[in-house]
Amino acid sequence: MRLNQITIPVTDMTRSRSFYRRLGFRLLVDTPHYARFLAPDGDTTFSLQIADGPVSTGAVIYLECDKVDTEVERLRERGFQFETGPEDMGWLWREAILKDPDGHKIKIYHAGKNRIDPPWRVQED
Template sequence: MRLNQVTLPVSEIARSKAFYQGLGFRLLVDSPDYCRFLAPEGDTTFSLHVEERVRPGAVIYLECEDVDAVVARLTAAGYAFDTQPRDERWLWREASLLDPDGHRIKVYHGGENRIDPPWRVKPDA
């Protein structure tokens, strides 16, 4: 199986649609209570669906090569990060912000540690 899409609940589609388009997501489907995007890179899709009661909980990780440059560009475009780029103990560099409904978004670079960290479970020999 291959992960194709994640759908987030939102309270206001227009506000959230503009937020994610500003991050670089390309709009594929647009309706009054649902929209779907293509990720800025690759072929993963992402969607938003209006719900009466939104409970944020998911964390969305957006991978890039240069976290500092992406954060600087998005900050200049008006995005407010609640954590600035920093090296984490799990060997990723990341920064985070919240979308309009409080869903956490992390801009990160994991490099080789993304899939193969030193503590990775090794297959049986």
């Protein structure tokens, strides 16, 4: 199996669609209640769906790049406000955090080999 996409609930499609397009996602499907995007790099897709009620945030969206500081500066120049970072984390990643219009946390990060192969990785029998 391959992960196809993640869909998150939003309260205002126009506002959220604009936010993710500004982040660099390419719009693939656009309806009043649903939008699907292609990630800026690679072939991962991501979608938004109008929520039936208030949005509860809990999922974290991770966007990996090679140069976190450069990417964060580029996004700041485009008007994005970050809550933290960039900073080195104890789990051997460098990351910065911002939130989308509905409060979904987005981490711009770089893990390199530690994304899949951290020093504490479980060893198969």
